[in-house]
Every structure is written in structure tokens, then in C-alpha cells.
Amino acid sequence: MLGDQRYLFDVPRDVAYLNCAFFGPRLVAVTDAGRDAIDRTAKPWVISPADFFEPVEHLRSNVGALLGDDGEGVAIVPSISYGVAVAAANLAVGDGRSVVLLHEQFPSNVYPWRAKVAREGGAIVTVNRSADGWTAAILDAINERTRVVVVPHCHWTDGSVVDLVEVGRAARAVGAALVVDASQSFGAMPLDIKEIKPDFVASVGYKWQLGYYGLAYLWAADRHRSGQPLEEGWITRHEAEDFAGLVEYTDEYEPGARRFDMGERSNFIGVAMAVAATDQIREWGIGEIAETLREVTGRVADGAAQLGWEAAPENQRSPHLIGVRRMGGLPVGLAEALIAANVSVSIRGDSVRIAPHLHTTREDVDRLLTVLDAFS
Numbered sequence: 001m002l003g004d005q006r007y008l009f010d011v012p013r014d015v016a017y018l019n020c021a022f023f024g025p026r027l028v029a030v031t032d033a034g035r036d037a038i039d040r041t042a043k044p045w046v047i048s049p050a051d052f053f054e055p056v057e058h059l060r061s062n063v064g065a066l067l068g069d070d071g072e073g074v075a076i077v078p079s080i081s082y083g084v085a086v087a088a089a090n091l092a093v094g095d096g097r098s099v100v101l102l103h104e105q106f107p108s109n110v111y112p113w114r115a116k117v118a119r120e121g122g123a124i125v126t127v128n129r130s131a132d133g134w135t136a137a138i139l140d141a142i143n144e145r146t147r148v149v150v151v152p153h154c155h156w157t158d159g160s161v162v163d164l165v166e167v168g169r170a171a172r173a174v175g176a177a178l179v180v181d182a183s184q185s186f187g188a189m190p191l192d193i194k195e196i197k198p199d200f201v202a203s204v205g206y207k208w209q210l211g212y213y214g215l216a217y218l219w220a221a222d223r224h225r226s227g228q229p230l231e232e233g234w235i236t237r238h239e240a241e242d243f244a245g246l247v248e249y250t251d252e253y254e255p256g257a258r259r260f261d262m263g264e265r266s267n268f269i270g271v272a273m274a275v276a277a278t279d280q281i282r283e284w285g286i287g288e289i290a291e292t293l294r295e296v297t298g299r300v301a302d303g304a305a306q307l308g309w310e311a312a313p314e315n316q317r318s319p320h321l322i323g324v325r326r327m328g329g330l331p332v333g334l335a336e337a338l339i340a341a342n343v344s345v346s347i348r349g350d351s352v353r354i355a356p357h358l359h360t361t362r363e364d365v366d367r368l369l370t371v372l373d374a375f376s
């Protein structure tokens, strides 16, 4: 377990920021890296061709390492909607076939599949959570018609988990692909792609990843790395670092998943911030982050339970993200009371979503519980 890390974050003591699932808290080192990058880009005469490539490669290898891999499978994309669009463009569905996804899944991992089946045929199968959680219900829904299973590692509304190893195994057994939106877990919940064997994994960079809004990550399995990118930019091409030779046009891409990088992916400010964030996450270790946050969410769940609020059973809960609900729905005035008490959480559906990070203190949790108590 990691000790007090609050000094590394730029979060004032009087704010109980429990909203990492909305936007990650800011590390001081990330702000510093962004400021340095702004200063550097103000002097374009000091920018060299290497600056377009080396920081991105650092980021790629950090993201790969955090997934238990090297950086070769990692592409830098702007968003989940873009990453999922790459996956959808490189997977087949078609008439009589289906895409399996979850009830109330995040829209950026729903709309691309709805558009694909509308265009190319096929159906969407939406899985409802069973009393045993998501995994059993997903396994039930996968059959010989399934072509793609698109799921998160934990549900964005309340952190309820999906066992990706089991789901991956079931998908492979029927020849279906697995696409994972890890935005609400990557950086705070270990995800081992060697064990899960997904086709594509996408994650934003600004939540549990503590980086920059506008830079997201897409990991592609080896078998897809010769696939179709969404864009045909110059920087993904072989020997792009030779700026004098850019009009020696080539059909050859850079190796690995680099062909899927978005245009202007060298984003000097965002990449510098994302590198600082992922350096720090690597230093902490995702396993250690998860175990430390499990203790915090456990305290929230126990405290809330005493006040009559319910969370998912412990075996269906993720370590870092928890939703609490109350019989009869959310009380009127709760959202306003939380704001008035400087407690930042999100309301998603009928659930109060609580998302701490390593800056969270006991006082933060107590402040949240005091507000819940007033509505119990």
C-alpha cells in the first residue's frame, strides 16, 4: 500500500475531490511538464525533428508497459470514439452476426457499433447485469452469432467489474473479437493483455491516467497491426523523421500500431504532460494504486452501508470506483448539498459515483459521509 501521496497533487485541502472518473486530479509534475512545454513551443527555433518523435515514443512505451507489453501495439489517438472507430473499421460483423455490449455502456463505445451494423448489417445485443454481476450475463449472451464483444473493464456508472479473462476466453471460443474500453480502469486497475488477449483496448488519457484531455491510447493486437487506419497522415509513414524527404511519398507505414496514430499526435504540450503522468503511474505501480484505493472505496462502502446506502457486493466491485444507491432513488437536494460541502463526486443515473485517487484522505471520505448522513 502506498502512503500519503497528497503532496504530489495540486488539490487544495478544503476540497474533497472524489471525482477521478470525471477528470483525474492534477499532479504537480504534470502541470510543470505542461508549463515547460508551453515555454518551449514559444521558441520554435529550439524545436527539432526529434521532438516530434522521441516524447511520443516515451509515451508509447509507458502505456505499453502499463498494459504488460511493449510500446509497439500502442497508437496515440484523440478519444475513445476515434479508437473505437479504428477497431470497428478493422473488424467484420455483417448480416446474421452480432455485437455484444452492456446496458448503459459509455456512448463512445456504442454509437460506432450502431453505425456499423446500420451500414453493414448485423445486430446489437445489449446485456443486462444479472444478480451475479456482468460476467455471467455476458458469457450467457455470447454465442456462435457473436462477432464482436465490446465491454469495459468496469462499468463507468458504478465501477462494477467485468472479468475480461473469462470474457476473452468465451469470445475466442466462438471466433469473436474483444474490444475493451479501459477508460475507467486503466491506470488504477491491473489489466494484463497477455492474459486477456483482446483485439483492441482503448483508454482516454485524462481520468485514472492523470494526463491530458485530448490524448487517448489505443492498443492493437499484433494481428491487427497491418490494418486500415482512419487517416493517411505523413508522420505515420516510414522515415517520416527525414523532413527533407517527405515528398518522397511512400506506401510503407512505421511499424507496430503507429499507423493508427492521429494526425499531429506529437502534441508537444499534451504529450509532455502524459509522459509525466505515466512516468509517475509506473513508479507507483498499478497494483499498488489499486490496493491503496481498494482500502478507500471499502471505507466509503462500509460507511455508506451504515447510513442505508448500497454498493455492489464486494466481489463485483472494482478497487478504485464505487457507486452507492439508496432505496427510493436519489434524495432531492443531495447534489446541491455535496457542492455546498465542497465534495466533488458525480451523479450517474441513480448512483452517486465516488472516484478517489492517491490524494484522497480520511477527512475527504468523512466529509462525503457527513453529507450522505444528512440524507439518510
Ligand SMILES: Cc1ncc(COP(=O)(O)O)c(C=O)c1O
Residues within 6 Å of the ligand: 021, 022, 078, 079, 080, 081, 082, 106, 108, 152, 156, 181, 183, 184, 204, 216
Ligand atoms: C467509459 C468511458 N469511455 C469513454 C469516455 C470518453 O469518450 P471520448 O474519448 O470519446 O470522449 C468516458 C468519459 O467519461 C468514459 O467514462
